[in-house]
Amino acid sequence: MDKRAAFRSWWLPSLFALPQIILILLFFYWPAVAVLRWAFTLEPPFGGAAEFVGLANFQEVFADPLYWNSVGVSLAFALCGTLATIFIGLVLALAVDRQLPGSAPFRFLYILPYAIAGPAAGMAFRFILSPERGLMASVNAAFPDFWNPAKYGSHALILVIVVFAWKWAGYTFIFLLAGLQSVPRSLIEAAAMDGCGPIRRAVDIQIPLLAPTLFFLLVIMMTEGFVGADTYGIVARTTDGGPNHGTDVMVYRIVEEAFRGLNYSGASAQSLVLIGLIMIFTFIQFRFIERQVHYK
Amino acid sequence: MADIAIRAVRKSYGKNPTLHGIDLSFASGEFVVILGPSGCGKSTLLRMIAGLEEITSGEIAINGKVVNRLEPRERGCAMVFQNYALYPHMTVAGNIGYALKVAGVPKTERLRRIEETAKIVGLSDYLDRKPAALSGGQRQRVAMARAIIREPNVFLFDEPLSNLDAKLRVTMRAEIRKLHQRLQATSIFVTHDQVEAMTLADKLVVMNKGVVEQVGQPLDIYHRPASIFVASFIGSPAMNLFDATVDVENAYLAFGGTKMSINNGHAVRLGSRQITVGIRPEQCVVAPDGVSIKVDFIEELGSGRIIHSELNGYPFAASVDEHLRVRPGDRVTLKLPLAHMHLFDKETGRRIEIDLEPRGTGSFSSQPALQAV
Numbered sequence: 001m002d003k004r005a006a007f008r009s010w011w012l013p014s015l016f017a018l019p020q021i022i023l024i025l026l027f028f029y030w031p032a033v034a035v036l037r038w039a040f041t042l043e044p045p046f047g048g049a050a051e052f053v054g055l056a057n058f059q060e061v062f063a064d065p066l067y068w069n070s071v072g073v074s075l076a077f078a079l080c081g082t083l084a085t086i087f088i089g090l091v092l093a094l095a096v097d098r099q100l101p102g103s104a105p106f107r108f109l110y111i112l113p114y115a116i117a118g119p120a121a122g123m124a125f126r127f128i129l130s131p132e133r134g135l136m137a138s139v140n141a142a143f144p145d146f147w148n149p150a151k152y153g154s155h156a157l158i159l160v161i162v163v164f165a166w167k168w169a170g171y172t173f174i175f176l177l178a179g180l181q182s183v184p185r186s187l188i189e190a191a192a193m194d195g196c197g198p199i200r201r202a203v204d205i206q207i208p209l210l211a212p213t214l215f216f217l218l219v220i221m222m223t224e225g226f227v228g229a230d231t232y233g234i235v236a237r238t239t240d241g242g243p244n245h246g247t248d249v250m251v252y253r254i255v256e257e258a259f260r261g262l263n264y265s266g267a268s269a270q271s272l273v274l275i276g277l278i279m280i281f282t283f284i285q286f287r288f289i290e291r292q293v294h295y296k
Numbered sequence: 297m298a299d300i301a302i303r304a305v306r307k308s309y310g311k312n313p314t315l316h317g318i319d320l321s322f323a324s325g326e327f328v329v330i331l332g333p334s335g336c337g338k339s340t341l342l343r344m345i346a347g348l349e350e351i352t353s354g355e356i357a358i359n360g361k362v363v364n365r366l367e368p369r370e371r372g373c374a375m376v377f378q379n380y381a382l383y384p385h386m387t388v389a390g391n392i393g394y395a396l397k398v399a400g401v402p403k404t405e406r407l408r409r410i411e412e413t414a415k416i417v418g419l420s421d422y423l424d425r426k427p428a429a430l431s432g433g434q435r436q437r438v439a440m441a442r443a444i445i446r447e448p449n450v451f452l453f454d455e456p457l458s459n460l461d462a463k464l465r466v467t468m469r470a471e472i473r474k475l476h477q478r479l480q481a482t483s484i485f486v487t488h489d490q491v492e493a494m495t496l497a498d499k500l501v502v503m504n505k506g507v508v509e510q511v512g513q514p515l516d517i518y519h520r521p522a523s524i525f526v527a528s529f530i531g532s533p534a535m536n537l538f539d540a541t542v543d544v545e546n547a548y549l550a551f552g553g554t555k556m557s558i559n560n561g562h563a564v565r566l567g568s569r570q571i572t573v574g575i576r577p578e579q580c581v582v583a584p585d586g587v588s589i590k591v592d593f594i595e596e597l598g599s600g601r602i603i604h605s606e607l608n609g610y611p612f613a614a615s616v617d618e619h620l621r622v623r624p625g626d627r628v629t630l631k632l633p634l635a636h637m638h639l640f641d642k643e644t645g646r647r648i649e650i651d652l653e654p655r656g657t658g659s660f661s662s663q664p665a666l667q668a669v
Contacts, residue, residue: 186381189348194395194442195369204394208385 038268045262057269066245067253067270071277074250077161078225084165086217089172090210094202096173097180107177114170118163118230122238125163149239153246156239160247163234168224172217179213180206219285226278227251250274298359298372298449298482299324300345305354307340307506314340316506317354322484322499327476329485329514331493332503333529338486339454341503345484346452347371358450374443375452379459380435382427382442388414389423392441413445416475433464440472444479451476453485457492469495490530494518502526520638524645527574527638533595533602533613535574539642542566549573549637549652553608554587556634562650570642575632577602580614583631589614591626603628 007013039057041050061067092110096103113121128134129149136147149156183206191201207214225231232251235241241248241256250270258267300322307315315337322328330338343349345356347368355362363371374395382391393410401409414420417437427435436456443451453472457465473496476483487493493500494514502509502517502525510522521527527535540551547563548555551573589605589612600618604611605628614630622628635653640646 184379184381186377186379187383189346189368190375190377190381190383190442191394192348192368193346193373193375194446195398197367197369200398204398205383211385 035268035271038264039272041265043264043268045264053265057265058273061266061269061273066248069245070248070250070253073157073246073248074226076157077164077231077247077249078222081161081164081168081225082218082221084161085168085172085221086176086214088165088169089176089217090207090214092169092173093176093180094198094206096177097206098198110173111170113167114174116167117233118167119233119237121167122160122163122234122236125159125166126238129159129162150243153242153244156243156247160234160238160249163238164225164230167230167234168221172221175213175217176210179210183209215285215290218289219282222281222285223278226281227274300450300482300484301357301360302341302345303355303357305341305344305351305356307337307344307349307352314506315352318508320501320508320511322482324482325480327473327483327485327496327498328501329487329493329497329499330501330503331487331490331529334488335505336503337506338488338503342375342452342454342484342486345371345450346373346375348375372449373452374446374448374450375454376436376439376443376456378455380427380439380456382435382438384427386426387423388419388425388427388430388438391427391438392419392423392445395442395446409445413441416444416478417441417471432460433468436460436464436468440475444475448481451479451481451483453483453487455487456485457487458489465492472496490532494530502529504529520647521574522647524572524574524640524642527640527647531576531578533577533615535576535638536580536607536610536612536614537572537574537640538607538610540571540573542568542571544568551608552587552610552612554632556632558634558652562652565650566639566648571648572640572642574638574640575636577613578615579636580616580630580632582616582620582628584629586629586631588627588629591622591624591628593624594622 038050040052040054042053042057043050092106096107096110129136129147131137131140131148131150139146140148145151147155149159187205187209188201191205196204228251231249232255235247235249235252236255239247241252251274254267254270254274257263257270261267300320302318302320305315305318306313318341330341332338340349344351345358347363347366347370351364355364357363358371358373383394386394389407389410392413393406396406396409410423411420414423417440419434419437419441422430422434427438430438436459439456456472457468460468469492472485485492485496497514499511500514500517501511504525510517510526517526518530521530521535524537528537538551540549542549542558542563543555544563544567547560548557549563549566550556587607589603589607591603592605593603595602595604598618600615601620601622602613602615603622604613606612614628616622616628633653635651635655637652639648639650639652641648
């Protein structure tokens with residue numbers, strides 16, 4: 001049966017589509033085109049005529065050692081964040097999937113962090129993991145400077161990764177739990193009959209069968225780690241990219257350059273490079289990792 | 297080799313009881329079939345033996361050892377699942393050998409045993425395939441091989457043939473039986489298919505609504521069903537059942553619009569309670585005198601035919617000779633031999649142990665009756 005609605009006039013369907021078209025034009029195509037234009041021109045910070053400069057913006061970006069620093073930081077952030085998120089989500093999902101008595105509320109609890117905005121979580125963790133007053137304060141009392149994100153870039157990076165993982169583990173948890181629940185129960189039972197304990201079952205049966213979900217999450221979380229709004233929000237609220245550019249991830253750097261440094265052209269060039277990077281990463285993931293995935 | 301004892305086993309899910317106190321014991325090496333309609337608790341019972349389902353109360357002992365608190369792997373059972381439960385990401389060899397791998401058997405030893413087992417079930421040429429590339433029958437064989445390789449004390453089969461087509465089912469049935477003769481391991485086979493049950497079982501357990509209705513050898517159960525449920529469940533086509541009354545004074549049994557004289561003593565013993573009489577379609581004999589029925593439709597079986605009709609509002613089926621010329625709408629006169637009448641208490645549903653007439657010698661007495669035509 002044909003379920004399409006048939007319109008006799010052209011203006012009525014157009015009218016229905018109009019709000020969506022306006023939104024897309026206004027908030028997607030216009031900025032995208034602007035970024036593309038700005039990347040190849042020199043945009044005056046306080047308005048005025050722009051000058052076409054070819055690849056000069058890119059040359060400037062690539063020549064900046066701080067830019068390469070931020071690429072490295074972003075890579076570390078996205079990789080560690082992704083792996084931590086997926087690992088935590090997986091462990092939680094495996095635990096909840098066993099459906100032991102009393103496990104039902106946890107299904108809900110584990111998803112909750114995902115409902116909290118990244119910047120808010122970042123603020124909270126600034127206090128929770130504060131070197132003077134937080135959870136690590138007593139450790140610091142015994143070993144001075146064991147944990148000090150205000151002082152060490154590596155500590156600060158760990159801090160933002162922790163916040164990122166804390167929030168996004170809830171997201172991977174939902175997908176992994178759904179994936180686990182689609183693994184036939186009889187397979188788990190067969191493995192139990194074959195002599196496996198819960199951990200062996202997870203490693204040998206459940207995780208291989210989750211491969212499509214894990215791959216999906218890998219792509220999504222890598223992208224989220226590189227360009228996600230949360231990545232910017234968490235860094236901005238927790239460490240401000242510091243100390244000494246230790247957490248200066250690419251998105252944070254782009255926003256800072258554009259809106260604090262008013263270097264629209266440089267930021268636009270960096271955006272294009274970032275998009276290119278994401279595409280390369282996604283390509284690599286599909287090319288080399290997806291091959292190992294068994295779809296049912 | 298292991299004997300199994302099930303004592304007062306109950307199971308409830310929350311407040312819903314599904315098994316109401318099961319007592320059974322199986323001898324070592326026996327092939328037991330648990331038969332019942334879906335939802336009767338037979339699979340639950342099997343899964344409790346396997347250790348996949350918690351036992352609410354009562355106890356299960358394998359080889360004299362109570363296994364209630366043991367993990368599945370500690371019970372020495374192997375199970376063949378209804379949907380085979382093959383690991384889709386492993387090859388056939390991987391599937392068959394997985395239990396050995398978990399047990400830490402060295403690789404060369406493992407490969408040797410995988411090949412040995414694959415040979416038993418005829419899968420030697422398929423060891424490198426994934427389950428998805430196998431036919432239903434081959435998957436079934438992998439599932440069996442996976443159970444065999446562990447050399448278990450107890451084989452558990454959870455409706456393993458119900459996903460196969462009719463022809464393959466017959467073949468696999470024979471193979472399972474052969475396998476049992478070879479391995480001699482105690483086997484428990486759950487099914488809702490009475491033909492499977494009759495052909496496979498040394499001992500047949502008929503279950504309904506969470507209770508055991510009858511335990512015995514298949515032929516005994518066929519010939520002396522212990523309840524109305526068993527009578528109607530075992531045998532195809534199903535036994536004809538009628539509500540009946542006894543006239544003690546005049547010594548006759550009235551059902552389905554007919555009266556049959558019975559022995560005075562029997563009449564007294566039956567008393568005036570409500571009873572149900574049953575007679576199997578294959579025991580009804582075309583004869584010059586008896587009840588007259590109008591044929592509604594005919595099922596052809598090739599080797600014979602089943603005529604369906606009605607007797608005073610009760611559905612009625614009779615197996616007749618393939619040579620009998622009969623068409624829908626014809627009237628046929630059937631003799632219902634008293635010797636093959638089963639009597640049940642209508643209220644309790646239990647069998648009343650009265651043979652209205654001796655059945656003659658041997659367990660099968662349909663032969664002489666047929667000759668009488």
